[in-house]
Amino acid sequence: MSTARPVYGQAYRVITAVIALWMTAVILAGFLLAIPRLHIVEESARNLYFHVPMWFAMMSGMLVSAFYSARFLAKARVIYDVRAEQAALVAVLFGVLGLITGMVWARFTWYVGTGKWWNFDPKQSMAAVELLILGAYFVLRSSIDEPRRRGRIAAVYNLFAVVTAPFLLYVLPRQMQSLHPGGEGSPAFSQTDLAPIMRVVFYPAVIGFIALFWWIYTQRVRLRLAERRLEETV
Amino acid sequence: MQLPITPTDSTDAPGAAVYDSVWVGTEIPDAPPVGLETVMLQQDKLYVVLAVVLIIWFGVVFFLFRTDRRLAQLEKTIDARLPERDDEVTA
Numbered sequence: 001m002s003t004a005r006p007v008y009g010q011a012y013r014v015i016t017a018v019i020a021l022w023m024t025a026v027i028l029a030g031f032l033l034a035i036p037r038l039h040i041v042e043e044s045a046r047n048l049y050f051h052v053p054m055w056f057a058m059m060s061g062m063l064v065s066a067f068y069s070a071r072f073l074a075k076a077r078v079i080y081d082v083r084a085e086q087a088a089l090v091a092v093l094f095g096v097l098g099l100i101t102g103m104v105w106a107r108f109t110w111y112v113g114t115g116k117w118w119n120f121d122p123k124q125s126m127a128a129v130e131l132l133i134l135g136a137y138f139v140l141r142s143s144i145d146e147p148r149r150r151g152r153i154a155a156v157y158n159l160f161a162v163v164t165a166p167f168l169l170y171v172l173p174r175q176m177q178s179l180h181p182g183g184e185g186s187p188a189f190s191q192t193d194l195a196p197i198m199r200v201v202f203y204p205a206v207i208g209f210i211a212l213f214w215w216i217y218t219q220r221v222r223l224r225l226a227e228r229r230l231e232e233t234v
Numbered sequence: 235m236q237l238p239i240t241p242t243d244s245t246d247a248p249g250a251a252v253y254d255s256v257w258v259g260t261e262i263p264d265a266p267p268v269g270l271e272t273v274m275l276q277q278d279k280l281y282v283v284l285a286v287v288l289i290i291w292f293g294v295v296f297f298l299f300r301t302d303r304r305l306a307q308l309e310k311t312i313d314a315r316l317p318e319r320d321d322e323v324t325a
């Protein structure tokens with residue numbers, strides 16, 4: 001197994017600086033731009049800019065992870081395994097954040113007066129199941145000592161895990177009554193259910209959080225590769 | 235401070251949209267807000283957004299700490315392996 005080191009130079013620093021500025025602008029616009037007023041959600045509708053991109057970031061992480069799992073199965077290079085593992089790890093971070101932010105949003109918006117933090121909304125429950133499936137990937141990894149075997153078995157499991165995601169997160173919840181949009185048909189890029197001004201912030205927010213995922217993920221990969229190099233030069 | 239209104243009200247309201255709806259699998263509560271709710275419902279629930287942004291911030295910071303700890307470990311290993319550098323004297 002060989003390790004090819006990616007180069008993180010000037011371009012990387014410029015891109016990460018752009019991400020930092022971009023996210024600052026997203027947060028400012030998210031709070032400052034006036035939005036149409038709806039009952040119940042009121043100003044909490046702005047959570048669309050922060051809660052929803054968590055899932056875009058998580059899904060990006062799972063796709064990156066699956067991509068490198070597949071590459072590892074084709075050719076067992078260390079870097080593919082490292083990338084698959086770290087992308088899955090950061091995907092879990094965003095998934096957990098998505099779950100917690102969703103809980104808080106619902107608790108103080110639709111469930112005022114009930115004290116309900118967990119309401120068994122289909123999408124909420126299945127997102128939790130998806131996180132458990134993803135969590136098992138790490139349990140599986142930690143249970144195998146031999147690196148090559150660990151990489152291969154984890155990669156196969158990971159490909160299975162990523163296939164369950166669209167069903168658990170997008171298909172099944174839309175077949176049931178849910179607090180989440182989508183039951184009436186596909187909400188993706190719908191022309192009617194999102195005010196134009198909110199698109200101006202929402203799409204950049206999605207791009208920004210996916211970019212933030214990439215930043216954290218590449219940082220973790222660099223760290224892991226540096227650790228491995230030290231381990232190899234005992 | 236306004237309490238949540240009934241689903242009929244929300245979907246019948248002028249300008250009501252898809253997000254202006256409730257999950258029919260649950261009941262709309264009409265109890266007065268207590269505890270944390272009295273804070274979170276202020277400013278038309280803007281504090282809910284603040285809470286969500288803070289949670290995300292804490293999540294990123296949590297990861298920063300973890301990465302930091304691993305980096306510190308890495309530095310310790312490097313220090314133990316490599317000979318002392320003398321540039322500290324000149325710096």
